[in-house]
Amino acid sequence: MTSPAIAVLGAGSWGTALAILLARNGHRVRLWGHEPVAMQAMAAAGENTEFLPGIAFPPGLEAVAELDAALAADDLLVVVPSHAFREVLEQIRDRAVALGRIAWGTKGLEMASGKLLHQVAAEVLGEQVACAVVSGPTFAREVARGLPTAATVAAADSATAEHFAGLLRGETFRAYTSTDSIGLELGGAIKNVLAIAAGISDGLGFGANSRAALITRGLVEMMRLGEALGGQRETFMGLSGIGDLVLTCTDDQSRNRRLGLALGAGRTRAEAEAEIRQVVEGADTAREIHNIGRAHAVEMPICEQVYRVLYEGLAPQAAVQALLARDPKPERLG
Ligand SMILES: NC(=O)C1=CN([C@@H]2O[C@H](COP(=O)(O)OP(=O)(O)OC[C@H]3O[C@@H](n4cnc5c(N)ncnc54)[C@H](OP(=O)(O)O)[C@@H]3O)[C@@H](O)[C@H]2O)C=CC1
Numbered sequence: 035m036t037s038p039a040i041a042v043l044g045a046g047s048w049g050t051a052l053a054i055l056l057a058r059n060g061h062r063v064r065l066w067g068h069e070p071v072a073m074q075a076m077a078a079a080g081e082n083t084e085f086l087p088g089i090a091f092p093p094g095l096e097a098v099a100e101l102d103a104a105l106a107a108d109d110l111l112v113v114v115p116s117h118a119f120r121e122v123l124e125q126i127r128d129r130a131v132a133l134g135r136i137a138w139g140t141k142g143l144e145m146a147s148g149k150l151l152h153q154v155a156a157e158v159l160g161e162q163v164a165c166a167v168v169s170g171p172t173f174a175r176e177v178a179r180g181l182p183t184a185a186t187v188a189a190a191d192s193a194t195a196e197h198f199a200g201l202l203r204g205e206t207f208r209a210y211t212s213t214d215s216i217g218l219e220l221g222g223a224i225k226n227v228l229a230i231a232a233g234i235s236d237g238l239g240f241g242a243n244s245r246a247a248l249i250t251r252g253l254v255e256m257m258r259l260g261e262a263l264g265g266q267r268e269t270f271m272g273l274s275g276i277g278d279l280v281l282t283c284t285d286d287q288s289r290n291r292r293l294g295l296a297l298g299a300g301r302t303r304a305e306a307e308a309e310i311r312q313v314v315e316g317a318d319t320a321r322e323i324h325n326i327g328r329a330h331a332v333e334m335p336i337c338e339q340v341y342r343v344l345y346e347g348l349a350p351q352a353a354v355q356a357l358l359a360r361d362p363k364p365e366r367l368g
């Protein structure tokens with residue numbers, strides 16, 4: 035029996051890794067990216083030489099340059115950066131509406147509006163399309179190499195979450211399900227801002243104590259805003275919350291952490307991003323979280339200092355001093 039076709043839309047490192055995972059699971063997968071020349075090169079090389087060099091595409095994975103060819107699929111998985119999310123959903127709206135379901139692996143908020151991605155999806159696709167989000171501690175290269183990984187798939191209805199989790203689940207990938215899409219989306223967005231903070235701390239030459247404090251108090255900020263926006267507290271203690279937070283705050287594979295490291299070492303954001311040459315979601319997210327936190331009167335001192343470093347030219351050292359100079363208070367986890 036031939037397994038159904040899945041379109042993975044977005045051929046960066048994470049889209050490619052998920053496409054490889056799905057193909058290894060025995061699905062027929064079409065990986066689409068918006069640069070025809072890059073997609074043709076990928077098809078010819080049998081690997082994504084730009085983002086995941088050295089990892090050969092398994093049988094069943096086809097790189098395509100034509101969106102229509104990709105969309106002739108039974109399932110759609112969107113894995114573009116958040117800045118391209120609405121635009122890509124608009125391009126695939128008719129097919130998503132016809133299928134009645136869609137999933138994404140994008141982490142972040144819509145730039146300028148600060149909307150969660152399921153809100154963007156509802157605006158573009160309507161309320162009838164069931165939406166699932168995939169999130170967790172999942173560095174693309176490790177997933178593509180087949181290293182054991184766990185993540186969560188959330189959707190408002192558990193059947194949709196289970197459907198997409200079932201596609202992803204395999205010998206090396208454990209997919210849990212959840213109905214807390216808000217919690218998953220906020221965890222995946224806020225951890226990127228906190229990874230920048232951890233990177234700044236390490237870039238300044240601080241130690242393990244500082245990093246552990248940032249992770250712990252950062253988790254409190256994530257839970258505070260997450261609960262204020264309707265997420266469930268326990269979600270932030272799971273893979274898409276503390277799991278992804280620890281991953282990206284502690285390992286240099288994280289682009290967000292590397293941006294922070296560079297800032298802490300005295301480089302500018304532009305210099306750091308030019309060197310990383312991949313999407314660094316936390317930089318835009320820091321501004322949206324700053325706005326949302328203020329609008330909901332949620333105290334988020336670490337995220338606030340990251341915002342000030344990125345958008346107000348505050349020196350990283352001064353940001354740390356501002357955190358340490360805050361009024362003493364009892365340790366609360368809410
Ligand atoms: N990498 C990882 O380990 C993980 C990433 N994620 C999330 O997945 C999302 C994608 O990240 P990732 O793949 O790593 O990013 P990359 O920087 O590796 O790749 C981004 C890809 O998106 C493409 N792109 C940019 N604009 C558009 C557009 N308008 N239409 C279609 N494609 C576009 C880029 O093309 P071009 O190069 O031509 O600009 C590039 O191929 C992010 O939200 C990230 O946070 C989630 C979990 C793990």
Ligand SMILES: O=C(CO)COP(=O)(O)O
Nearest residue numbers: 170171172173288289290
């Ligand atoms: O989200 C990720 C891993 O779960 C990737 O993190 P970075 O975008 O910081 O590299």
